[in-house]
Amino acid sequence: MNRKAFLSTVVPLASMATAFTNDKNPEKKFASKKIPPYLKKGDLIGITCPSGHISAEETQSAINKMNEWGFKICTDDTVGAVDFTFAGTDDERADGLQKMLDDPEIKAIMLGRGGYGAIRIIDKIDFTKFIKRPKWIIGFSDATVFHCHINHNFGIATLHSKMCNSFPDDFSLAEQTQIDSIDSIRQCLVGEKMKYLTGLNECNRYGDAIGPLVGGNLSIIQMLDGSISDLHTEGKILFIEDVDEYPYKIDGMLWNLKRSKRLDRLKGLIIGEFRMKPDDPGEVFGLNLYEMVMEKVKEYQYPVCFDFPVGHVKENYALKCGMEHKLSVTAGGTALECIG
Amino acid sequence: MYWIIVELLNCFIKIYMIIIPPYLKPGDTIGLVCPSGYMPAEKYQTCIETLTEWGFKVVVGKTPGHQFHYFAGTDKERLNDLQHMMNNKKINTILCARGGYGMGRIIDKLDFSKFKHHPKWIIGFSDITVLHCHLFSNYNIASLHAPMAAAFNDGEFKNEYIQSLHEAMLGQKADYKTEGNILDQPGKAKGILVGGNLSLLVNVIGTPSDVKTKNKILFIEEVGEYIYAVDRMMYQLKRSGKLDNLKGLIIGRFSDMKDTSIPFGKTVEDAIKDLVKEYNYPVCFGFPVSHDKENYALKIGVKYKLIVDKGFVEVREV
Numbered sequence: 001m002n003r004k005a006f007l008s009t010v011v012p013l014a015s016m017a018t019a020f021t022n023d024k025n026p027e028k029k030f031a032s033k034k035i036p037p038y039l040k041k042g043d044l045i046g047i048t049c050p051s052g053h054i055s056a057e058e059t060q061s062a063i064n065k066m067n068e069w070g071f072k073i074c075t076d077d078t079v080g081a082v083d084f085t086f087a088g089t090d091d092e093r094a095d096g097l098q099k100m101l102d103d104p105e106i107k108a109i110m111l112g113r114g115g116y117g118a119i120r121i122i123d124k125i126d127f128t129k130f131i132k133r134p135k136w137i138i139g140f141s142d143a144t145v146f147h148c149h150i151n152h153n154f155g156i157a158t159l160h161s162k163m164c165n166s167f168p169d170d171f172s173l174a175e176q177t178q179i180d181s182i183d184s185i186r187q188c189l190v191g192e193k194m195k196y197l198t199g200l201n202e203c204n205r206y207g208d209a210i211g212p213l214v215g216g217n218l219s220i221i222q223m224l225d226g227s228i229s230d231l232h233t234e235g236k237i238l239f240i241e242d243v244d245e246y247p248y249k250i251d252g253m254l255w256n257l258k259r260s261k262r263l264d265r266l267k268g269l270i271i272g273e274f275r276m277k278p279d280d281p282g283e284v285f286g287l288n289l290y291e292m293v294m295e296k297v298k299e300y301q302y303p304v305c306f307d308f309p310v311g312h313v314k315e316n317y318a319l320k321c322g323m324e325h326k327l328s329v330t331a332g333g334t335a336l337e338c339i340g
Numbered sequence: 341m342y343w344i345i346v347e348l349l350n351c352f353i354k355i356y357m358i359i360i361p362p363y364l365k366p367g368d369t370i371g372l373v374c375p376s377g378y379m380p381a382e383k384y385q386t387c388i389e390t391l392t393e394w395g396f397k398v399v400v401g402k403t404p405g406h407q408f409h410y411f412a413g414t415d416k417e418r419l420n421d422l423q424h425m426m427n428n429k430k431i432n433t434i435l436c437a438r439g440g441y442g443m444g445r446i447i448d449k450l451d452f453s454k455f456k457h458h459p460k461w462i463i464g465f466s467d468i469t470v471l472h473c474h475l476f477s478n479y480n481i482a483s484l485h486a487p488m489a490a491a492f493n494d495g496e497f498k499n500e501y502i503q504s505l506h507e508a509m510l511g512q513k514a515d516y517k518t519e520g521n522i523l524d525q526p527g528k529a530k531g532i533l534v535g536g537n538l539s540l541l542v543n544v545i546g547t548p549s550d551v552k553t554k555n556k557i558l559f560i561e562e563v564g565e566y567i568y569a570v571d572r573m574m575y576q577l578k579r580s581g582k583l584d585n586l587k588g589l590i591i592g593r594f595s596d597m598k599d600t601s602i603p604f605g606k607t608v609e610d611a612i613k614d615l616v617k618e619y620n621y622p623v624c625f626g627f628p629v630s631h632d633k634e635n636y637a638l639k640i641g642v643k644y645k646l647i648v649d650k651g652f653v654e655v656r657e658v
Contacts (some may be wrong), residue, residue: 053602084605085568116568119575223572226545226580248410248441252543255444260546279410283377286409 033212033322033340034156036134038191039107041070046106047164048096049078049087051142052115054165056080059112062164065171066110069186076100079112086117094121101130108189113165114141119220122149122229131156136189139163141243141312144216149229151214151322157340160216160310161185161318178314188318195337196317198308203290204329207303209268210339213325215239222253225260233262237327239319241272241311247285250276251292258296268327269297269304270336273311303329308336358532358641359481361433361459363511366395368432371425372489374403374412376467377440381405384437384489390497391435394506401425404437404489411442419446426455433509437489439466444540447474447549456481461509464488466563466631469536472640474549476534482641484508485536485559491633501628501635508637513657516636518628520651523613527622529588529646530658533638535559542576554585557646559638561592563631567604570594571611578615588646589616589623590655593630622648627655 039045045066047059056079063073078096081088088096100109122145131154137146138159147158162181168174188194214231215221218240221231242250257263271293279285287295290306297304305327309315323340364370370391372384381404388398401421403412412418425434447470456479462471463484475481486505496502504514534551535541538560544550560577562570577583594608604611609625616623624646628634638644639657647654 085600085602086605116572119572119579123579222543223576224579225542225576226550226582227576228579230546252441252444256543256545256547259444259448259544259548262546284409286411 033324034134034154035323035340036136036157037107039071039136039189042072043107044072044074044105045108045110046100046103047073047075047079047110047112048100049081049112050093050097050121051087051111051117052085052113053082053087054079054112059164061169062110062167065167065182074106085115087112090117090120090124093117094124097121098125101125101127101135104133106135108136108138111137111139111143111163113163114139114143116142118142118145119223122146127154130154138185140316141217142220144220145224145229147216147321148214148221148224148231152230152232153228155322157320157322159185159188159318160321161188162316166316175314177309181309181314181316181318184318188320193338194318194320195335196309198305198334200331200333201306203294203306204334205302205304206329206331207268207301208329209237209303209327210324211235211237211267212322212340213237213239213319214321215270216241216321218242218250218253219245222256225256231262234265235267237268237270237325238262238266239270239272239308239310241274243275243312244277246277247279247287247292250274250289251285251287254292254296263297264300266300266302268302268329269293270308270310270327271304271306272308273313275312303327305329305334308334357480359459359479360642361461361482364396364433364461364509367397369397369399369430371399371401371428371431371434372404372437373401373421373425373434374406374437375418375422375446375471376412376436376442377410377438378407378412379404379438379489383493386497387435387437387489387492390492390502399431410440412438415445418442419449422446423450426450426452426460429458431460433461433463435488436462436464436468439464439468439488441467443467443470444543447471452479463505465635466537467540469540470544470549472536473534473541473544473551476641477549477551480641482639484637485629485640486637487635491635496633499633501633501637504637508639514637514639515656516628516654518653520648520653521625523609523625524648524653525617525619525621525623526648526650527588527620528648529557529622530643531555531557531587533557533559533642533644534640535590535638536561536640538562538570538573539565542573545576545580553582555587557588557590557644558582558586559590559592559627559629561594561630563595564598565594566598566600567606567608567611568600570597570608571604574612574615583616583619586619586621588621588648589619590627590629590646591623591625592627593632593634595631622646624648624653627653
């Protein structure tokens with residue numbers, strides 16, 4: 001596929017969308033998607049690190065950029081904190097996130113980085129106040145834990161996108177796709193209707209689909225199996241991405257998705273970037289990503305698109321998890337539009 | 341009326357009766373297959389010689405020595421070879437020569453309709469964990485978690501672990517006594533043993549091969565993973581409720597663990613200890629079940645007694 005065929009990134013389509021609607025029928029609260037209020041200039045975004053550690057300097061670029069967007073920024077003690085690989089102990093990280101979730105002044109929370117650690121604290125978090133007063137949770141990779149947990153259990157939308165550590169130190173040296181990816185966070189946060197267009201991949205399966213968008217990092221999705229944060233895919237458009245795994249591991253995780261019946265009733269499937277580890281010498285796996293995916297979904301009819309710009313790469317556009325999307329995979333390329 | 345009784349009886353059998361395949365007698369035939377990764381022929385010769393010396397006949401299937409990229413044949417070839425060995429009445433037991441990866445690709449295509457009426461011991465570990473779990477959770481059939489062909493090489497065919505495989509095949513009841521570990525949580529438990537390779541135990545969660553662990557003794561082992569990845573898998577076991585109602589927990593060896601450039605900060609054993617210390621059931625660490633040579637044969641689906649005492653661990657078949 002021709003990478004450059006990715007068209008002008010995003011097409012903001014009019015109108016600030018309606019803010020979070022009050023829930024008059026608590027019976028249906030999990031069915032009706034709650035959209036956290038979109039941000040206005042002057043709103044406060046909190047930065048916290050529930051997973052791996054990041055230094056204060058490394059968050060500076062994100063802080064500057066978001067200030068430029070007109071938002072105020074606050075950080076907590078987990079930024080710069082180090083407990084081996086983690087940004088502080090489990091209790092410190094849980095406490096950091098909890099305070100930001102509960103603080104009514106903070107309108108959105110951007111995670112410092114991924115890494116590992118969200119699973120260790122998710123069950124310590126009390127979402128009571130967050131459910132009453134949702135706010136955007138922003139991040140990807142290890143943050144898939146929060147996306148899955150929050151989308152499914154509370155029906156609240158979250159933002160799968162780059163985090164502090166993915167903001168370049170010098171925007172003037174950054175590639176346009178990276179700049180666009182970062183700007184898509186702003187566009188999502190202020191409520192612009194997002195539509196992403198990407199080029200044709202010859203392995204795509206054509207079709208149209210409408211459904212809530214769910215997904216994230218494949219390894220994390222598997223890790224949530226059987227737990228309260230488990231990913232539910234029926235009637236949904238699923239997107240997956242992963243990095244630094246052997247092809248055989250990816251294949252095993254795709255079988256896990258299939259065997260746990262999470263590929264059979266999808267509306268559509270979006271395959272993001274998979275920068276896999278090379279096979280060990282003498283252990284060439286023999287199947288590429290397209291083959292691995294298509295052999296598992298060949299009996300279904302829904303659209304499948306490859307090379308969607310989401311993942312551990314520079315082109316990683318912001319996606320609103322839990323919100324209704326329209327996916328259109330045609331000979332002209334792929335379009336993914338948020339219609340929620 | 342009659343059919344109701346039959347149904348109830350079947351139901352009862354399904355719930356309570358574990359099917360123990362017939363043990364081997366000298367002269368019986370062992371089928372050697374590779375349902376997962378490729379294994380070159382020279383790697384399983386000592387195994388064949390040893391099995392022959394033990395008085396068994398060995399039939400080598402089409403997959404050992406055969407190669408399709410990473411695998412010991414295409415999915416179809418591996419499936420057919422294993423299926424043939426399972427259905428062939430002249431084969432008394434099946435030894436998987438190697439693990440690797442691939443069982444998950446063929447498991448749902450296996451036909452157990454004949455096998456469940458004429459079960460035989462299926463021997464292996466690592467990737468074979470998928471089949472062990474599947475047999476137990478769907479058909480209540482016991483299977484043997486034990487060393488595979490490569491473990492016989494380099495003069496190891498006489499070691500006590502290979503010996504334990506031989507004894508298990510013959511139906512002798514195992515009684516393994518090992519030294520304790522400082523992390524052990526003492527206690528006594530009796531229960532059906534389930535378990536295997538941690539990566540695969542979590543990989544089958546939510547699938548038809550998933551194993552219920554309630555009231556069981558669970559054992560786990562792992563090789564070549566990052567410490568954080570093991571921690572993550574342990575969190576998955578815990579969060580999916582697999583650790584809640586165990587009778588006992590046997591932590592095997594975690595071989596060749598890797599760490600990230602920024603260290604995880606704990607050994608893999610300490611990380612596991614943190615997650616299991618809240619439970620009251622007995623837990624032992626470093627039990628000889630592993631990808632190293634220390635790998636006692638353990639019968640999945642069979643009742644064992646686990647005794648964890650000060651400086652002493654015993655795993656005894658009941």
